[in-house]
Amino acid sequence: MKSRLPKVLHPVGGRPMLAHVYDTARQVSAETVHVVFNPDYPEVPESLAGADIQWVPQSPRLGTGHAVQQAMPGIPDEARVLVLYGDLPLLTPRDLQGLVNAEQADLAVLTMQLERPTGYGRIVRDARGHLKRIVEEKDATPEQRGICEVNTGIMVARAGQMRRWLEGLDRDNSQGEYYLTDVVETAHDDKAEVEGVMADDPRDLAGANDSLQLAQLEARYRERQAEQLMRAGVRIADPARIELRGEVQAGTDVSLDINVVLEGMNELGDGVNIGPGCVLRDCALAAGTRVHPYSVLQGVRTLGACEIGPFARLRPGTELGAGSRVGNFVEVKNTRLGEGSKASHLSYLGDSTIGSGVNIGAGTITCNYDGVNKHRTVIGDGVFVGSDTQFVAPVTVGKDANIGAGSTITKDVPEGKLTLSRSKQVTIEGWKRPGKQAKDGEPG
Numbered sequence: 001m002k003s004r005l006p007k008v009l010h011p012v013g014g015r016p017m018l019a020h021v022y023d024t025a026r027q028v029s030a031e032t033v034h035v036v037f038n039p040d041y042p043e044v045p046e047s048l049a050g051a052d053i054q055w056v057p058q059s060p061r062l063g064t065g066h067a068v069q070q071a072m073p074g075i076p077d078e079a080r081v082l083v084l085y086g087d088l089p090l091l092t093p094r095d096l097q098g099l100v101n102a103e104q105a106d107l108a109v110l111t112m113q114l115e116r117p118t119g120y121g122r123i124v125r126d127a128r129g130h131l132k133r134i135v136e137e138k139d140a141t142p143e144q145r146g147i148c149e150v151n152t153g154i155m156v157a158r159a160g161q162m163r164r165w166l167e168g169l170d171r172d173n174s175q176g177e178y179y180l181t182d183v184v185e186t187a188h189d190d191k192a193e194v195e196g197v198m199a200d201d202p203r204d205l206a207g208a209n210d211s212l213q214l215a216q217l218e219a220r221y222r223e224r225q226a227e228q229l230m231r232a233g234v235r236i237a238d239p240a241r242i243e244l245r246g247e248v249q250a251g252t253d254v255s256l257d258i259n260v261v262l263e264g265m266n267e268l269g270d271g272v273n274i275g276p277g278c279v280l281r282d283c284a285l286a287a288g289t290r291v292h293p294y295s296v297l298q299g300v301r302t303l304g305a306c307e308i309g310p311f312a313r314l315r316p317g318t319e320l321g322a323g324s325r326v327g328n329f330v331e332v333k334n335t336r337l338g339e340g341s342k343a344s345h346l347s348y349l350g351d352s353t354i355g356s357g358v359n360i361g362a363g364t365i366t367c368n369y370d371g372v373n374k375h376r377t378v379i380g381d382g383v384f385v386g387s388d389t390q391f392v393a394p395v396t397v398g399k400d401a402n403i404g405a406g407s408t409i410t411k412d413v414p415e416g417k418l419t420l421s422r423s424k425q426v427t428i429e430g431w432k433r434p435g436k437q438a439k440d441g442e443p444g
Contacts, residue, residue: 001210006041008086010214013221014245014263016047017208020089027093028100030082034071063177064153065169068162077160083180085153090204090220098197099156105195106161107187109134110154112202120150121181123196126188131196133185138174149196151181152205161192229256234268237276251287275310286322304339321356335366338381350374351393355381361405363388380415 001007008018018035025033032054037044039057056071068083075081082100084091095110102108109131111123119137122144126132134151135144157165165183173179187194199205204224208214226239229248235255236242243261251270256262261279269287274280277294288305291297295309297318304322308314312326317334320326324337327344335349338356343349347360351368353376354360364385366377375393379385383397386405397403397413404420413419 001208001214006038006044007208009044009047010208011245012089012208012214012217013225017089017217018044018086019048021084021086021091022048022051022053024091024093024096025082025084028082028096031079032075034075035086036067036070062171063175064180065166065178065182068180069166069178072159072163072166075159077158077163079159080156081159081162082156083154085207087207088152088154088205090206090217090224091154092204095199095201095204096154099154102156102195102197104193106192107155107157107165107184108195108197109184110152110199110205111149111196112152112199112205113149114202115148117145117148117150121153122147123149123151125196130188131184131194132188134181136173136175136179136181149198152199153180154205155180155183157183157187161187165190246281257293271305278309282316352377352379354379355383355399357381358383358385360385361387361389365390367392386420 001010003010009016012020022033033052034054034056036056036058038061039059045055058067058070099108099110114120121134121136122140123131124133124135124144124147137145162183165186168186169178169182171178184194203220206213206217206220208217222242222244223239225244226236226242229250230236230239232250233252234250237257241258242256245261245263247265248262248268250268251272253271254268256274257276259277260274263280264282266280266282267284269285269289271288272285273290275291275293278291279296281298283297283300286302286304289302290307292307292309295312297308297314299316300314300318300320302320306320306322307325309328311328313331314326315331315333318332319336321337321339321341323340325342325344326332326337327342329346330343331348333350335352335354337343337354338358340356341354341358343360343364344362346362347364348366349360350366351374352366358379358381364387367390368374368377377391377393378396380397380399380401382400383403385403386407388406389403390408392408392410395409395412397409398415400416401413402418403409403413404418404422406422407420409419409421
């Protein structure tokens with residue numbers, strides 16, 4: 001990968017590749033998940049610190065067969081061992097179903113058919129069509145390299161048999177490693193029943209060894225997620241121009257325009273409309289909410305149909321009541337905006353509680369930070385805030401109050417009154433605009 005980040009931690013769909021594989025293992029009802037890792041990279045176990053995983057260090061690293069050997073101690077002989085790879089993030093339980101169900105086989109290997117099998121171990125079958133062995137490309141003959149059925153690396157077997165076959169491995173190959181693939185030939189020679197199960201779609205069994213392949217995985221993940229949403233009724237303007245980096249729960253008649261990015265966990269109610277170029281992360285938008293183009297939302301919750309944007313920035317802790325509006329070039333953070341309230345343009349609302357039916361004029365700022373601590377601004381129902389107002393928190397504005405434009409509010413404001421703070425406007429008689437002084441030799 002030419003990166004300091006371990007390969008299995010490179011993200012696909014906003015999560016490390018290893019996290020996707022772990023989820024798949026859990027979905028096929030694995031009793032225990034063992035992850036073999038390089039102890040030189042402690043960030044690998046740290047990335048899934050809360051997961052129920054048996055972490056197994058591999059040192060020295062002597063190949064895939066050696067890696068599986070490290071995980072075998074303590075596994076009962078009668079248990080079935082399913083071997084997965086941490087860089088196959090698109091693998092799904094459906095892909096594994098045929099393999100897991102092949103209980104009549106002593107060893108079952110997941111294979112796939114590729115038109116261009118470069119880089120993969122080739123599947124060699126005997127005259128009866130039974131899986132005989134797997135030959136790594138570096139060790140394959142020209143004839144074997146012409147085989148298009150290849151190994152995915154995924155296999156399942158009883159632990160007792162797998163343990164015995166692993167003990168018979170040697171390092172007599174071009175890499176000088178213990179190949180897990182060699183257990184196939186060992187099992188075949190042992191008269192075991194070895195079955196090759198063909199995967200339906202090889203696109204979901206691709207790995208990544210460089211940034212190009214990682215981008216291809218991302219594209220396939222996006223395609224799958226978009227297809228799932230569209231089959232559930234979501235209208236996506238162009239599935240190739242949307243980024244889905246997490247989970248989406250969507251109601252009916254939801255629409256996503258081009259270049260929308262959805263990260264984390266997003267809940268979109270019936271009729272939610274997301275305009276082009278919007279970014280949403282961990283949001284819950286109620287039915288009828290409309291997000292206009294190029295708005296960025298994180299940790300936002302709407303309690304009814306709202307209008308957001310264009311070019312709005314809503315940060316964590318933002319809650320919008322039904323019928324409220326946050327317009328262009330407005331930033332909101334840790335603030336509740338009540339029903340029917342609006343901040344239409346060019347304002348910053350931070351650490352605030354704003355009631356219903358409030359009008360926030362252009363250029364309004366809640367001055368919530370004193371350099372050390374955050375303070376709250378409370379604005380009651382029905383308040384009208386004139387343009388270019390600054391609220392120096394902590395401050396409370398009573399309901400139905402009016403704030404004159406250009407005011408700096410530093411004290412609590414009573415209900416139903418007009419409050420303003422302005423310097424007196426004066427006109428200076430006889431004042432002249434300064435002119436540019438002429439340089440020597442230039443006309444005045």
